Amino acid sequence: MTYPPNADPQRERAPDRPGVPVTVPAQRGGVRSVAAERLRAAATTEPGRLQVIGAVLALLVVAFGAVTALEVSGRASAADDVVTRSQPLSADAADVYRSLADADTMAASGFLAGAEEPRDVHEQYETDIKEASRLLVKAAASTDTSSPSGKEITTLNELLPQYTGLVERARANNRQGLPLGGAYLRYANQKMTNELLPAAERLYAAETARLSADSADARRWPFLALGVGVVALAALVWTQRRTYRRTNRVFNHGLLAATAAAAVVLLWLAVGHTVARAELHGAMVHGQESLDVLNKARINSLKARANENLTLVARGAVLTADGTQDRYETDYGTGMKALDAQLRSAGKLAGDDSPGSEPVARAVTGVAEWQERHRAARSTDDQGDYDGALKQIIGPEDSTGESFARVDEALRQALAHEQGEFTTAARSGRGALGGLPAGAAVLAVLGAVAAIAGINRRLSEYR
Amino acid sequence: MRGTNLRAARGRLRGWGGVTGMAVACAVTAAFTLLPLAHGGGSLGGQDTGRAVTSAVPATAEACTDPEASLPASSADGPTIQKIRERGKLIAGVDQNSFRWGYRDPETRTLEGFDIDLVRALAKDILGDADAVIFRAIPTNQRIAALEHDRVDVVVRTMTINCGRLEQVSFSTAYFQAGQQVLAAKESDITGYDRSLAGKRVCSAEGSTAYEALKKESFGAVFEDEHEDTDQDPDLLTVPNQLDCLVRLQLGEVDAVVTDNALAAGQAAQDPAVELKGDKPFTTEYYGVAAKLGADDLVARVNHVLEDYRRGGADSPWMRSYREWLEAGLPGIEGPPQPKYRSN
Structure with a gap:
């Protein structure tokens, strides 16, 4: 602490040192030429050079600290966004999507059961609609209305009451025993399938894209900080080599401390970021990709279930465009095929991770059972035994409804597991960057002070 | 296969x-x-x-010129009748989604309607028991296949007799005369299939006779969706099923519906605020009972049953069934269509 106070006076005194020609400023040169003269003087004498070197070293180290703090806080806030904002938003969008698909499935199931809907099915429908509205309000709060996501949220908010209105009309007509109820229900399903679900899907895609962008931001290498760090370290090493050559002294404590500080920051930066990167990458690959596939699988299973129910609601009255096939049966087949493919890729993504792959395997078994029972129910219906088919579709036991519930539960568990995986990995990625900005700043200031101290020590030898 | x-x-x-x-x-x-x-x-x-x-x-x-002409009525037994007798049950393919014709009441879970009454009359005559029927609800696209694969003996399902179908199935004599007609709100200023449709949004079922008729002459009505027949088809003006038109009408998305008046009667029965417009349908088509091609003993027997079914004037079984199911939505019919038989 003896040296620093001298630092400034020294620099002041430098130009006055003997041998430095103190020229009277030229008439036109003014202050600028005085400064130039001083610099030239500084560059030509050893103390002068030392002062410049000290200043440059301090600056480099401080700059390193500042750039590190700045870049890493950018990464850390992106990582924080991933954990606290964009992933939850993406998960919420997936929930909106799922709730809507589930509501449609429940509406069809309840309808099939007759004039009096089973209480639990009706409650599930109500819960789904409430959940979707709640999440839409929540999403709207954190979304700019003019953004693509904002527009989808507006669309969904407009369509949802239309949809529930149609379902209520379907119920009212069904209660009176009018086939018009079935037509209303099919119209509600058409609104859901052609307008609401695509909007929800776009919202989910937009939120997931935002998540990917945030995650990529967090994972971008802090090249500037690393570059400045390397330069600062190189400068420190070069200075010490120079000192060693001129004085034959091996250690200059100040410079050594500065080097240590810079090295620690650089190492911390490199390791911390590498770990954060790896964790965030893992979160995306193992967590988010699985979540994405599983979300889509779950929605396809819901759509397939709704179509399976509607096959019975429509009672063969709605055909495909070419008039040869039942439209809902065809859509069911398409949905099941997609579900199958998605479960296969979910299985691959889960790999050997048994808590992850076990529910997926259960879902696969459930789907196989579902398809088998569906075929049986279909042939019952084709035989003209509508009541028998109804039992095989919505009955409490050995029905496709039971298989569907099994698949849905398995997918719910798989999703919960993957969500956990994601959050854990993303949190530890964010944690790897924790304290780095502050640490870098403190260490850089200490390093700069130490560098100046080290140089002053040398300078004092010229006094 | x-x-x-x-x-x-x-x-x-x-x-x-x-x-x-x-x-x-x-x-x-x-x-x-x-x-x-x-x-x-x-x-x-x-x-x-x-x-x-x-x-x-x-x-x-021969070239098909008079598709409604069927085999002469006969109560003689043949191999098809024999088979039904041995089974003890008549298997009938019916609709369960067509209000007042063949419809499964969600409350009682039983089938009811004009077509169902006719099936019971067939069972009563052939087997002596109106309840000796196995009803098989078959979708529209399965009507012919169900007969060809012997899944049903007869199809009684608002099935229009035409030349194309005569190549695949045999028809009884006509048991109902139907035709395309305009359905709109009672309050509406639409008066029928005429100039009053100009500028109105008119709904019809995809690929139906109604749609074809509108294509030929629409009186300036709007009846085609944008992107018709593509994946983007919004299914607003042309819909998969005629009943969907009533949904659009009630929601105010269309102003009128063109459909078969027999089916329109079912629609009017579900909504007291709509009615058929115009005096009578602007096309004529007949419904017949379909049997497997070659099951001539059964066709002749059905014709025999229909003879009895029509007989009796205002008190005939036909009229009683009409009054029960159809009169409310389709008033003014005084009797069944006259049967036509092949002359050879």
């Missing part, structure tokens, strides 16, 4: 029969020797009798 092969075989036979039609009709010997052979290789197995074959000839041979 088996079904398509059979159909192809029969088609080939018929094409051949068409070319030499007159020759076959004249040369009874040729009919007796060739046709049983061909049928034997087809779907009817050993059930054929001489009677069935001879009467099948005119149906397959």
Whole structure:
């Protein structure tokens, strides 16, 4: 602490040192030429050079600290966004999507059961609609209305009451025993399938894209900080080599401390970021990709279930465009095929991770059972035994409804597991960057002070 | 697979029969020797009798000019009737989604309607018990296949008699005369299939007779969706099922519906605020009971039952069923259509 106070006076005194020609400023040169003269003087004498070197070293180290703090806080806030904002938003969008698909499935199931809907099915429908509205309000709060996501949220908010209105009309007509109820229900399903679900899907895609962008931001290498760090370290090493050559002294404590500080920051930066990167990458690959596939699988299973129910609601009255096939049966087949493919890729993504792959395997078994029972129910219906088919579709036991519930539960568990995986990995990625900005700043200031101290020590030898 | 092969075989036979039609009709010997052979290789197995074959000839041979003309009524037993008797139940393919015709009441879970009454009358006559019926609800696209694959004995399902179908199934005499008509709100200023439709949004079922009629003459009505027949088709003005039109009408998305008046009667029965517009339908079509091609004993028997069903004036079973199911939505019908029989 003896040296620093001298630092400034020294620099002041430098130009006055003997041998430095103190020229009277030229008439036109003014202050600028005085400064130039001083610099030239500084560059030509050893103390002068030392002062410049000290200043440059301090600056480099401080700059390193500042750039590190700045870049890493950018990464850390992106990582924080991933954990606290964009992933939850993406998960919420997936929930909106799922709730809507589930509501449609429940509406069809309840309808099939007759004039009096089973209480639990009706409650599930109500819960789904409430959940979707709640999440839409929540999403709207954190979304700019003019953004693509904002527009989808507006669309969904407009369509949802239309949809529930149609379902209520379907119920009212069904209660009176009018086939018009079935037509209303099919119209509600058409609104859901052609307008609401695509909007929800776009919202989910937009939120997931935002998540990917945030995650990529967090994972971008802090090249500037690393570059400045390397330069600062190189400068420190070069200075010490120079000192060693001129004085034959091996250690200059100040410079050594500065080097240590810079090295620690650089190492911390490199390791911390590498770990954060790896964790965030893992979160995306193992967590988010699985979540994405599983979300889509779950929605396809819901759509397939709704179509399976509607096959019975429509009672063969709605055909495909070419008039040869039942439209809902065809859509069911398409949905099941997609579900199958998605479960296969979910299985691959889960790999050997048994808590992850076990529910997926259960879902696969459930789907196989579902398809088998569906075929049986279909042939019952084709035989003209509508009541028998109804039992095989919505009955409490050995029905496709039971298989569907099994698949849905398995997918719910798989999703919960993957969500956990994601959050854990993303949190530890964010944690790897924790304290780095502050640490870098403190260490850089200490390093700069130490560098100046080290140089002053040398300078004092010229006094 | 088996079904398509059979159909192809029969088609080939018929094409051949068409070319030499007159020759076959004249040369009874040729009919007796060739046709049983061909049928034997087809779907009817050993059930054929001489009677069935001879009467099948005119149906397959001549150009279709009068599709409503059916076989003369007869209560004689034949192989198809025999089979039904042995089974003890008549298997009928019906609709369960057509209000007032064939509809499954969600409360009672039983089928009811004008078509269902007719099926029960058939069972009563053939088996002596109106309840000796197995109802099989079959979708629209399965009507012909169900007959061809012997899944049902008869189809009674608002099925229009036409020449195209006569190549695949046999029809009884007409049991109902229907036609396309305009349905709109009672308050509406639309007066029928006329100029009052100008500028109105009119709904019809995809690919239906109504849609074809509008295509020919729409009176300036808007009746086609944007992107019609593509994946983006919004299904607003042309819809998968005629009942969907009533949904659009109630929601105010269309101003009128063009559909079969028989089905429109079912729609009007579900919504007291709508009615059929115009005095009468602007097309004429007839519903018939369909049986498997060649099941001539059954067709003749159905015609026999229909004779009784029509008989009795205002108190005939036909009129009683009409009053119960259809009159509310389709008032003003005084009796069933007159049957037409083939003259040979």
